[in-house]
Amino acid sequence: MIELVNVSVTYAGATVPAITGADLRIEEGELVLVVGPTGSGKSTLLRCLNGLVPHFSGGTLHGTVRIGGRDTREHRPRDLADLVGFVVQDPLSAFVTDTVEDEIAYGMEALGVGPAAMRRRLEETLDLMGLADLRDRTLRELSGGQQQRVAIGAVLAAGPRILVLDEPTSALDPVAAEEVLGALTRLVHDLGLTVVVAEHRLERVIHHADRVILVEGGRVSALLDPAAAMTHSPVHPPVVELGRRLGWSPLPLSVREARRHARELRVRIGATPPGTHHRPSQQRPLDRAVGQDRAIPQQAVGARLERLTVRRGLVRAVHDVSLTLYVGSVTAVMGRNGAGKSSLLGAIAGQLPASAGRVEVTGEDPTRLAPRHRCRRVGLVPQDPDLLLYADSVAAECRAADSDFGVPEGTTRAILDRIAGPLDIAQHPRDLSEGQRLALALSVILAGRPTVLLLDEPTRGLDYPAKRRLVAILRELAADGQAVVLATHDVELVAEVADRVIVLADGEVVTDGPTRTVLTGSPAFAPQVAKIFHPLALLTVADVVRALEPAS
Amino acid sequence: MPHPAPTRLRMRRRDPRMVHPVAWWVWGVGLAAAAAHTTNPALLFMVVAVAGWVVIERREVGALDTFGPFLLIGLAAIALRVLMTVVLGNGIRGEIVIVHLPEVRLPDWLAGLRLGGSVSLESVVAAATEGLRLAATLVCIGAANALASPRRLLRYAPATLYDVGTAVVVALTFAPQLVELAGRVLAARRLRGHSGRGVRELARLVVPVLEGALDRSLDLAASMESRGYGRTPVRDRRDRVIGSTLAVAGAVGTTAGLYGVLAASDRGWLGLPTLAVGLVLLVASLVLGARRDARTAYRRDPWRAPEWAACALGLLPAVVLLRGESAGWPGITVAQVPLSWPPLPVPAVAAIALAGLVAWVTPVPPRLAAVRSRTAAGAPAPLLPEAA
Numbered sequence: 001m002i003e004l005v006n007v008s009v010t011y012a013g014a015t016v017p018a019i020t021g022a023d024l025r026i027e028e029g030e031l032v033l034v035v036g037p038t039g040s041g042k043s044t045l046l047r048c049l050n051g052l053v054p055h056f057s058g059g060t061l062h063g064t065v066r067i068g069g070r071d072t073r074e075h076r077p078r079d080l081a082d083l084v085g086f087v088v089q090d091p092l093s094a095f096v097t098d099t100v101e102d103e104i105a106y107g108m109e110a111l112g113v114g115p116a117a118m119r120r121r122l123e124e125t126l127d128l129m130g131l132a133d134l135r136d137r138t139l140r141e142l143s144g145g146q147q148q149r150v151a152i153g154a155v156l157a158a159g160p161r162i163l164v165l166d167e168p169t170s171a172l173d174p175v176a177a178e179e180v181l182g183a184l185t186r187l188v189h190d191l192g193l194t195v196v197v198a199e200h201r202l203e204r205v206i207h208h209a210d211r212v213i214l215v216e217g218g219r220v221s222a223l224l225d226p227a228a229a230m231t232h233s234p235v236h237p238p239v240v241e242l243g244r245r246l247g248w249s250p251l252p253l254s255v256r257e258a259r260r261h262a263r264e265l266r267v268r269i270g271a272t273p274p275g276t277h278h279r280p281s282q283q284r285p286l287d288r289a290v291g292q293d294r295a296i297p298q299q300a301v302g303a304r305l306e307r308l309t310v311r312r313g314l315v316r317a318v319h320d321v322s323l324t325l326y327v328g329s330v331t332a333v334m335g336r337n338g339a340g341k342s343s344l345l346g347a348i349a350g351q352l353p354a355s356a357g358r359v360e361v362t363g364e365d366p367t368r369l370a371p372r373h374r375c376r377r378v379g380l381v382p383q384d385p386d387l388l389l390y391a392d393s394v395a396a397e398c399r400a401a402d403s404d405f406g407v408p409e410g411t412t413r414a415i416l417d418r419i420a421g422p423l424d425i426a427q428h429p430r431d432l433s434e435g436q437r438l439a440l441a442l443s444v445i446l447a448g449r450p451t452v453l454l455l456d457e458p459t460r461g462l463d464y465p466a467k468r469r470l471v472a473i474l475r476e477l478a479a480d481g482q483a484v485v486l487a488t489h490d491v492e493l494v495a496e497v498a499d500r501v502i503v504l505a506d507g508e509v510v511t512d513g514p515t516r517t518v519l520t521g522s523p524a525f526a527p528q529v530a531k532i533f534h535p536l537a538l539l540t541v542a543d544v545v546r547a548l549e550p551a552s
Numbered sequence: 553m554p555h556p557a558p559t560r561l562r563m564r565r566r567d568p569r570m571v572h573p574v575a576w577w578v579w580g581v582g583l584a585a586a587a588a589h590t591t592n593p594a595l596l597f598m599v600v601a602v603a604g605w606v607v608i609e610r611r612e613v614g615a616l617d618t619f620g621p622f623l624l625i626g627l628a629a630i631a632l633r634v635l636m637t638v639v640l641g642n643g644i645r646g647e648i649v650i651v652h653l654p655e656v657r658l659p660d661w662l663a664g665l666r667l668g669g670s671v672s673l674e675s676v677v678a679a680a681t682e683g684l685r686l687a688a689t690l691v692c693i694g695a696a697n698a699l700a701s702p703r704r705l706l707r708y709a710p711a712t713l714y715d716v717g718t719a720v721v722v723a724l725t726f727a728p729q730l731v732e733l734a735g736r737v738l739a740a741r742r743l744r745g746h747s748g749r750g751v752r753e754l755a756r757l758v759v760p761v762l763e764g765a766l767d768r769s770l771d772l773a774a775s776m777e778s779r780g781y782g783r784t785p786v787r788d789r790r791d792r793v794i795g796s797t798l799a800v801a802g803a804v805g806t807t808a809g810l811y812g813v814l815a816a817s818d819r820g821w822l823g824l825p826t827l828a829v830g831l832v833l834l835v836a837s838l839v840l841g842a843r844r845d846a847r848t849a850y851r852r853d854p855w856r857a858p859e860w861a862a863c864a865l866g867l868l869p870a871v872v873l874l875r876g877e878s879a880g881w882p883g884i885t886v887a888q889v890p891l892s893w894p895p896l897p898v899p900a901v902a903a904i905a906l907a908g909l910v911a912w913v914t915p916v917p918p919r920l921a922a923v924r925s926r927t928a929a930g931a932p933a934p935l936l937p938e939a940a
Contacts, residue, residue: 056774081780093768094775098615098703105850109707110780112848122850136919138614158779314613314923351739375745387740390760404744448745 001162001194002026002049007063007220009044009053018044022063022220024213028161029192031185032223033205035233036215037463039433042166042198043089045213045220049164049196050084051077068161082111085155087165089461091147092139100126100142100150101135107158121157128183129153141313144171144383145337152180156187162194163187169204170460173336173489175524177204184208200463203237203492203528206230207254227251235464238492238528241541255531262532269547270536286536289547293516296499297328302452302483303348303378307357310340310347310507317343319507320357325485327451330478332494332515333487334525335504341487342383344504345454348485349380362451375405379450383457385441386429394432394440395425401444416443419473435466446477453477455486459493471497495519495527495539515539566858568921570612571914573700574708575859579866580696581810583907586869587688588814589877591681591886592894595904596688599869602908603688603695610910611698612917621731622694626687633683637675641666646674646889678888689814707852722769729765737761791840799837805830813874861913865906872903 007022019041026032034042047053051072054061065072068083077086085107088094097103104125108118126132129149139147148171155163163184169177185208187193199205206212212229214221221229227250230240239258243251246265252258269285303325310318317340325331325348333341346352347359350366359366361378369377382388391397398412405411416423420439423432429440438458445453455474459467467490474497478484488494494501494515501518503511503525511518520530520537530539538544580603587599600623607619636642638653655669706720737760738748746753776782809830812823876884876897886894916924 050778052774052778056777077774077778078780078783081778081783084778086778088771088775090771093771096703096772096776096779096781097707098701101851102704102707107779109847109850110783115848115850118848118850140616141614155779349743351742371742371747372745375743380743382736382740382743384736386764387736387760388743390756401744404746444744 001028001068002196003064003066004048005064005066007048007061007065009048009059009061011057011059014059017218018059019048019215019218019220022048024220024223026194026196026211026223028194029188030210031188031195031197031208032211032213033202033209033226034196034198034213034215035202035229035235036198037235038200038435038461038466040215041218041220042215045215046086046164046166046196046198048072049162050080050086051075052086081107081158081160083160084162084164085158085160087152087155087163087168089166089170091144091151091171094151095139095147098138099135100131100137100139103139103150104131104154104157107154111158113159121159125153125157128156130179141315143338145173145176148172149176149180152183160193162196165195165197167199167461168197169199169201171337171457171489173334174204174491176337177201177489181205181208200235200461201237201490201492202235203239206237206240207256226253238541239532242529242532242544245541245545255528258528258532265544265548266533266536269533269538269544285547286538288549289543290516290537293514294499296326296514298326300327300481301325302327302362303485304360305348305357306360308344308347308354308359309356310343310352311355312343312352317507318347318504321504321507321509322357323502323509323512325452325483327481327483328478329499330474330484330486330497331500331502332498333485333502333504334489334491334494335510337489339504340507341504342456343507345380345456345485345487348452349378349454350374351380375445375448375450377450378452378454379445379448380454381438381441381445381456381458383460385438388441388444389429389437392428393426394423394429397429397440397444398425401447404444405448407447407449412443412447415446416440419443419469434461435463435469438462438466438470442473450482452483452485455484455488457488458486459488459490467493467496491519491525491527494525495530501525566915568916568918570853570917571610571700571862572853572855572859573704575855575862575914576700577696577705578863579907579910580692580699582863582866582868582870583695583904584689584692585810585813586873586904586907587685587692589870589873590884590900591685592883592896592900593681593684593886594894594896595873595884595900596681596684598901598904599688600691602904603692605908606911607695607698610914610917611920613919613923615698615701618694618697619691620694622690622697623687626683626690629686629690630680630683633679633686634676637679638671639667641669641671642675642679644672644675644678644888646672646891648673648891650676674888674891677891681886681888722773726765726769729768730761733761733764733768737764795837795840798833798840802830802833802835802837805833813870858914862910865910865913869900869903869907872899876900 004022004024008017008020010017036042048065055076095103096106104122184195188195209226211223212226214229230236230251248261252261301324305321305323308321335341353367366374366378389397391400401412402409420436474484498515501515516537519525527539649670649672652670653668656667737757741748809823809827812826881897883895883897
């Protein structure tokens with residue numbers, strides 16, 4: 001179906017090729033996962049598969065790419081459209097029409113699908129992607145996850161034999177992601193579709209994959225068996241991390257496989273050792289892990305919301321929310337796509353006015369403060385961190401931030417160095433990797449030393465090492481006396497970093513409690529380790545390791 | 553979105569549906585042409601009011617509201633016109649002098665222009681009316697934009713114009729994206745402690761906004777490409793050349809004709825034949841193009857009586873005012889010297905008012921109808937579940 005013979009791509013003006021040595025043969029009906037750190041060339045590889053590279057991107061392609069027998073040298077992307085469907089990372093940028101229904105019909109219209117077949121396929125697609133209720137909505141008013149589902153549906157409806165997706169679940173909540181991936185596996189199993197996916201959140205996809213391609217620094221591996229690939233992949237999900245640490249063989253890739261390995265461990269960790277019945281709570285291995293949880297500090301208030309309601313047009317995004325956010329803690333705001341997370345953060349940051357109730361940040365209404373005073377109290381790193389960056393080099397950006405916040409020169413640089421490690425500061429911010437750009441945006445905001453730090457979906461496009469660094473930084477900031485709030489779908493990140501979890505639904509708070517209680521109590525939001533060790537309240541690999549340490 | 557059950561509401565003349573975008577654009581351009589052919593402020597205000605009212609009545613929920621921005625641009629045009637007149641004059645020597653500005657003597661070869669000097673009420677009124685005419689024309693286009701987005705209109709573009717199509721879609725999405733991105737970048741500026749006001753701040757917006765919008769436009773073009781836009785079956789080369797030539801000639805003819813009609817010169821009638829020839833050529837290219845159009849249509853908006861009515865109601869004021877202008881009816885083209893209230897030509901007033909009827913004869917768009925029936929039934933304002 002897909003055949004790459006010794007393919008390498010060099011973009012115009014680049015000295016090193018973006019990918020080299022791609023030599024692959026993907027058969028029909030396989031789900032292939034492309035794994036690699038950010039900026040390793042995954043997107044380039046995917047864009048080769050429908051001819052966008054090199055027809056659209058420019059650059060030089062060596063070797064041969066043959067899709068369903070058609071050479072991309074002679075076939076433009078539009079000539080491959082009936083064969084390959086391509087879903088990009090940012091769905092909003094790819095929409096051609098205004099409404100859901102028109103968007104799904106667009107590809108079919110261009111390919112000349114007959115009206116009766118088109119009508120039927122459109123209805124099927126709406127059902128398959130769970131979009132029936134949204135059919136006449138305009139695309140701009142949908143939430144990120146809904147947009148992603150429309151983008152996939154629009155491509156699917158055109159009936160391609162190959163589906164190429166670049167991070168299809170990065171904007172989706174766990175349940176919606178599972179739905180989308182479930183739909184994809186169904187297509188593979190029932191219709192024999194070939195699917196190629198690049199995804200950072202391996203915990204969501206690895207167990208669906210038939211084959212894995214590792215991409216590292218532009219070097220493209222052959223088709224690997226998923227378990228074999230995971231034994232040495234630099235990026236891997238928690239379940240693999242756990243399996244590697246505990247020496248499980250064969251390496252489990254799914255929660256189900258891992259639970260079988262962990263059967264005996266669950267008993268050992270949860271059991272009360274003999275002879276300690278009088279003080280059981282101090283001695284169980286489980287408590288060694290759980291007992292070290294910090295209580296959520298409640299001395300100083302960072303932000304207080306009283307019966308806050310936020311409207312956005314006709315939509316009531318946040319409804320009657322009362323919350324207190326304390327300094328020294330990391331709070332995660334979760335909830336399905338469109339639950340009002342971003343609106344809540346926007347209201348705390350003073351970007352959205354409250355239509356009822358009030359917001360106080362360190363005792364003041366943020367909407368009444370002038371921006372230059374507000375940014376000292378509350379800082380927000382928006383979902384798209386690029387919005388914060390304007391300068392043409394990292395160094396200039398840091399200097400601009402220093403003068404913006406009136407801090408001594410070099411402050412932002414120092415923060416950046418601590419967060420991102422050494423960087424080439426002459427680079428244009430656009431040339432940085434996703435994780436480095438986030439680090440830069442975060443440094444800019446931190447230069448103002450806001451008491452309340454808000455991050456909107458900070459892990460989009462971050463690989464595991466970058467996430468680990470982010471976790472360490474956020475913990476440090478909280479310890480330094482900031483109230484950190486992050487809105488995210490990434491349960492693994494929440495398990496690592498948050499003290500407290502707030503779950504929103506339809507703009508209302510449905511759960512609010514310590515991370516361990518909330519995450520282990522919910523099947524939708526449980527991280528992998530919690531699922532493996534259920535009913536024990538373990539969240540992370542570190543928890544397990546701690547529980548297994550010999551009692552001192 | 554459930555369609556409302558039939559109720560006893562007054563507006564339930566026909567089932568809610570979207571009106572064909574071509575009909576809205578004909579209506580809007582007709583009204584714009586009418587506005588371009590009068591300098592009677594009363595008539596111009598009427599045009600703006602009619603356009604605004606129809607937008608309120610028939611804009612679908614969630615459609616981009618372009619009426620407001622176009623109105624703002626129109627107001628800016630008026631202000632600029634007046635300012636230029638005050639400073640530079642516009643060749644109208646009036647008798648009622650409002651203010652004397654210090655005058656700078658200009659060399660003789662710049663006759664007709666002045667810098668400073670006395671500013672007459674007549675010249676200011678003339679400038680304001682000229683500005684108002686431009687504003688009213690713009691507002692009509694803004695109304696058409698709000699009633700039927702250009703992207704919807706483009707679905708009906710003939711296959712012959714495929715090659716132009718990508719450019720048009722990208723261009724059309726560029727402007728709204730600029731506006732949206734500017735808003736987001738401005739919000740981000742505030743996060744960095746800037747007020748976001750002032751010329752220097754605006755200047756700092758330019759680079760990130762242009763860069764962002766350009767990036768997105770490229771993404772869009774890539775997306776159209778990979779979804780098969782512009783796939784045409786390999787055809788007879790001659791066929792294609794004839795089709796393209798006809799289409800280009802037709803487009804040029806139509807544009808020139810429209811310019812002739814809209815540019816309120818005295819030769820307004822000369823524009824009409826060019827427009828007619830251009831339209832004939834365009835239709836011919838459409839017919840040719842349709843033959844090699846491999847696209848299929850999903851639920852195209854029907855063209856029924858309301859669409860014909862909308863076209864007729866939009867073209868009516870254009871025809872009446874054009875006729876009035878060439879026949880020299882009093883009150884169509886108003887002389888500012890001597891200053892007096894122009895008479896109101898009854899046929900023109902009637903024609904513009906009739907154009908407003910379009911809000912009755914066209915069906916309500918479905919989501920707007922749903923919202924209205926719910927609010928009319930006493931339910932609280934509709935709460936769509938989400939938008940984050």
